[in-house]
Amino acid sequence: MPAHADPVPFLTAEQTLTTFKLPEGFRIEVVAEEPMVQHPIAMQFDADGRIWVVEMRAYMPDIDANNEKNPIGRISILEDTDGDGHMNKKTIFMDGLVLPRAIGLVRDGALVAIPPNVFFCCDTNGDGQADERTPLVDDYGIRGNPEHQPNGLMSSLDNWIYNANYDKRFRFDNGKWIVDQVNDVGQYGITQDNYGRRYTNTNSDQLRVNLIPEHYADRNPHYRAGGINVQTALDQYCWPSHNTAINRPLMKGMLDFRGRLSHFTGCCSPVIYRGGIFPDGFEGNAFICEPVANFIRRDVLSENDATVSAQNPYERDEFLTSTYERFRPVNLYNGPDGALYIVDIHHGLIQHKTYETPEVIADYRARELDKYLGTGRIYRVLPTSATLYPKPKMSHASSAELVGFLSHPSGWWRDTAQRLLVERNDFKSAHALTKLAANGENPLGRLHALWTLEGMHRLDAAILTTALADKDSHIRAAAIRMCEPMLFSKDASPRVLPQVLNLAGDSEPHVRLQFVLTVGQLGTPQTDGLIANILREGADKPLLLDAAVSGMRGREVIFLESILGQIGWTQSRGHAATFTALSKCVLAEANSRRVARLLELIAAQPADQVWRQTAMLDAFPAPTATTQPARRGIMLPSEPPALAILKKASPAVRGKLANVTAILHWPRQPGYIPPPPVKPLTPEEQTRFAAGKVLYTSICIQCHKADGMGQAGLAPPLVDSEWVLGSESRMARIVINGLHGPVTVDGTSFNLDMPGLSALSDDQIAAAMTYVRREWDNGASPVKPSKVKEVRARIGVRTQSWSERELLKINED
Numbered sequence: 001m002p003a004h005a006d007p008v009p010f011l012t013a014e015q016t017l018t019t020f021k022l023p024e025g026f027r028i029e030v031v032a033e034e035p036m037v038q039h040p041i042a043m044q045f046d047a048d049g050r051i052w053v054v055e056m057r058a059y060m061p062d063i064d065a066n067n068e069k070n071p072i073g074r075i076s077i078l079e080d081t082d083g084d085g086h087m088n089k090k091t092i093f094m095d096g097l098v099l100p101r102a103i104g105l106v107r108d109g110a111l112v113a114i115p116p117n118v119f120f121c122c123d124t125n126g127d128g129q130a131d132e133r134t135p136l137v138d139d140y141g142i143r144g145n146p147e148h149q150p151n152g153l154m155s156s157l158d159n160w161i162y163n164a165n166y167d168k169r170f171r172f173d174n175g176k177w178i179v180d181q182v183n184d185v186g187q188y189g190i191t192q193d194n195y196g197r198r199y200t201n202t203n204s205d206q207l208r209v210n211l212i213p214e215h216y217a218d219r220n221p222h223y224r225a226g227g228i229n230v231q232t233a234l235d236q237y238c239w240p241s242h243n244t245a246i247n248r249p250l251m252k253g254m255l256d257f258r259g260r261l262s263h264f265t266g267c268c269s270p271v272i273y274r275g276g277i278f279p280d281g282f283e284g285n286a287f288i289c290e291p292v293a294n295f296i297r298r299d300v301l302s303e304n305d306a307t308v309s310a311q312n313p314y315e316r317d318e319f320l321t322s323t324y325e326r327f328r329p330v331n332l333y334n335g336p337d338g339a340l341y342i343v344d345i346h347h348g349l350i351q352h353k354t355y356e357t358p359e360v361i362a363d364y365r366a367r368e369l370d371k372y373l374g375t376g377r378i379y380r381v382l383p384t385s386a387t388l389y390p391k392p393k394m395s396h397a398s399s400a401e402l403v404g405f406l407s408h409p410s411g412w413w414r415d416t417a418q419r420l421l422v423e424r425n426d427f428k429s430a431h432a433l434t435k436l437a438a439n440g441e442n443p444l445g446r447l448h449a450l451w452t453l454e455g456m457h458r459l460d461a462a463i464l465t466t467a468l469a470d471k472d473s474h475i476r477a478a479a480i481r482m483c484e485p486m487l488f489s490k491d492a493s494p495r496v497l498p499q500v501l502n503l504a505g506d507s508e509p510h511v512r513l514q515f516v517l518t519v520g521q522l523g524t525p526q527t528d529g530l531i532a533n534i535l536r537e538g539a540d541k542p543l544l545l546d547a548a549v550s551g552m553r554g555r556e557v558i559f560l561e562s563i564l565g566q567i568g569w570t571q572s573r574g575h576a577a578t579f580t581a582l583s584k585c586v587l588a589e590a591n592s593r594r595v596a597r598l599l600e601l602i603a604a605q606p607a608d609q610v611w612r613q614t615a616m617l618d619a620f621p622a623p624t625a626t627t628q629p630a631r632r633g634i635m636l637p638s639e640p641p642a643l644a645i646l647k648k649a650s651p652a653v654r655g656k657l658a659n660v661t662a663i664l665h666w667p668r669q670p671g672y673i674p675p676p677p678v679k680p681l682t683p684e685e686q687t688r689f690a691a692g693k694v695l696y697t698s699i700c701i702q703c704h705k706a707d708g709m710g711q712a713g714l715a716p717p718l719v720d721s722e723w724v725l726g727s728e729s730r731m732a733r734i735v736i737n738g739l740h741g742p743v744t745v746d747g748t749s750f751n752l753d754m755p756g757l758s759a760l761s762d763d764q765i766a767a768a769m770t771y772v773r774r775e776w777d778n779g780a781s782p783v784k785p786s787k788v789k790e791v792r793a794r795i796g797v798r799t800q801s802w803s804e805r806e807l808l809k810i811n812e813d
């Protein structure tokens with residue numbers, strides 16, 4: 001705790017303005033404040049520029065989160081009737097809600113997230129209040145605390161509605177809601193850029209990007225493709241203007257020498273600025289909230305080879321800082337006027353109770369941050385000398401006017417016009433849209449016209465053929481994706497196929513990437529030939545390799561065989577990585593016939609191509625250094641003849657065969673002792689397993705995810721982890737006190753930070769451990785509460801988390 005933590009005096013919204021520091025040329029204004037808005041967390045502008053705001057009024061009413069479930073949450077509609085930029089009229093759309101957390105405006109109403117539901121809510125009698133709500137899903141926030149639940153409901157360029165921290169996307173199509181499975185990424189906040197790439201983050205990692213549309217990444221169950229949730233900035237240093245109450249101040253490196261937060265710890269809600277009125281160099285930048293230290297980061301994004309990287313343009317400084325600790329920016333938006341809107345929950349207790357440390361509690365009390373409930377602000381940041389766009393009146397605009405807005409300099413106008421046109425689905429606008437898609441001057445206008453037609457199901461081969469030849473590469477890439485329904489239909493020779501295949505040699509990396517994503521799934525000898533050519537030139541780009549392999553489910557060994565038969569595959573340019581990746585898929589699929597074929601292919605390589613053999617053999621993992629997990633083997637019907645050939649191969653090959661026979665087994669294999677069958681759980685252990693599952697689904701799942709596979713930047717996998725399958729004592733220590741990186745899990749290194757969960761009882765920890773050790777085919781022993789008790793006694797008093805080095809010194813069961 002910093003030495004002199006004095007009470008933080010309350011400032012009105014107007015008084016707060018003097019605490020901000022902004023770059024020259026910008027100013028900040030109050031848009032709304034208490035009592036009109038109270039603890040706002042998310043908002044949306046409707047077609048007429050009114051603000052729909054989610055007020056999470058019951059968040060952390062005190063340090064113990066008492067009465068947090070009081071039904072006092074609201075959705076309010078704020079309006080500026082005199083055009084001065086300050087809201088002066090309020091209508092309550094919905095009241096009496098328990099912790100509402102997200103809003104997305106659609107179809108003359110709103111999707112509203114009130115865990116565990118998302119409802120479509122609308123006002124049918126024109127009194128401004130919702131009188132109908134239809135549930136869409138019932139698993140939106142069934143776990144954990146408010147910090148770690150789904151959010152977003154963001155309408156995206158591709159006409160789907162996306163979320164952070166949730167594994168589904170939504171779309172209203174043909175008169176009904178469609179719910180589709182996608183990768184679960186991000187924590188709090190989601191945004192998109194002009195090309196529909198989505199960005200999220202986690203509390204200590206400022207900005208991550210999905211370089212490919214999410215749904216491609218997990219389509220091959222044998223392969224975890226990259227390209228989503230990709231880190232954009234290695235540097236997580238931050239530069240607040242004062243010191244603040246911080247949750248884990250004792251953790252090494254958390255504070256700088258002045259006692260200020262040194263690394264992001266509560267960052268959230270990135271937004272890509274697409275407002276059209278900021279000075280040169282700001283359009284397309286990312287802005288990110290850090291409520292714990294009261295500032296807003298600006299990141300300049302640059303694109304290279306279909307990847308995006310982020311850079312803070314200020315030297316040891318931030319875009320916006322405040323010295324007022326109650327300023328808690330938690331969400332950012334592009335306004336219709338072109339300004340950047342800041343949602344300030346204005347709540348001193350920003351850390352939720354679940355992870356509050358004794359240090360932060362003491363500091364919160366000393367600073368009186370538990371005071372002043374019922375407050376909240378919305379601000380806007382704008383250039384001192386910019387002309388703002390006028391207040392929109394889109395709800396009654398003609399379709400022709402809306403088509404015009406698709407080329408507006410502001411992304412908000414383009415997005416909103418697209419949404420309204422798709423919702424209206426007015427066939428009379430199709431002609432104007434087709435014209436705009438082909439001849440619009442602004443490439444973004446052409447792109448929106450195409451996606452609008454996609455949303456209206458009015459794309460045809462003629463429109464797509466033109467788009468595939470567009471001079472703007474982002475349009476060519478999008479057009480390839482839009483051809484998929486035609487390419488993947490039963491129609492054997494879709495009209496657009498030749499035009500799509502023409503783009504195999506496109507000069508732009510992101511066009512080739514989309515080509516591989518789409519065409520790689522077709523799987524004809526002709527298309528696989530083109531994919532092979534692209535990989536031969538560019539497999540050193542992991543994004544491209546992953547895109548190809550993700551489309552090859554079940555065909556990996558066939559493709560491998562075809563490229564082994566081609567010339568031009570040398571040791572360079574990621575060729576070995578290609579062979580390894582494809583071979584890994586074959587092992588992951590564990591189909592004995594295809595595994596045997598893989599071995600045959602390895603054995604059949606000419607003697608001067610040892611590198612090919614070793615590349616494929618590299619797919620067989622070496623036993624890990626720490627504790628050997630009980631790897632699941634692959635059972636073959638008999639000894640594969642290829643093995644006898646490989647035993648006579650070069651030493652480099654022979655040296656890898658032990659890894660092969662550690663995984664592949666067959667009846668009467670010498671030296672192979674089948675692992676003892678996993679001992680079934682007793683009824684008592686089963687009860688513990690069931691209790692552990694409940695705990696897992698409320699706590700561990702937030703980071704380690706439902707499939708136990710964790711998530712890059714958040715947490716490592718628990719499936720096949722030596723820390724889970726190995727010593728009970730080590731695992732119990734991790735759960736009790738937490739763990740800080742670097743740590744190696746199943747061959748991959750992680751450098752993250754798991755908070756300790758010592759507040760859980762021995763019974764609870766034993767239950768969670770039992771569950772994790774037996775779920776997902778994990779076959780380790782169940783854990784007794786007495787074991788956890790014994791470990792706790794050995795640990796004694798300890799508040800610090802463990803390091804890998806310390807844990808490895810512990811040689812207890």
Ligand code: HEC
Nearest residue numbers: 699700703715716717721723739740741750751752753754
């Ligand atoms: C707030 C996020 C979070 C929660 C909640 C969480 N963990 Fe973790 N866990 C992590 C992170 C991050 C690491 C890796 C830390 C590092 O890099 O040193 C980790 C590591 C582990 C490890 C060792 C590495 C591995 O993957 O096997 C185990 C075991 C583990 N956690 C179990 C649990 C269990 C059981 C629970 C629930 C009782 C839980 N964790 C809850 C974030 C979390």
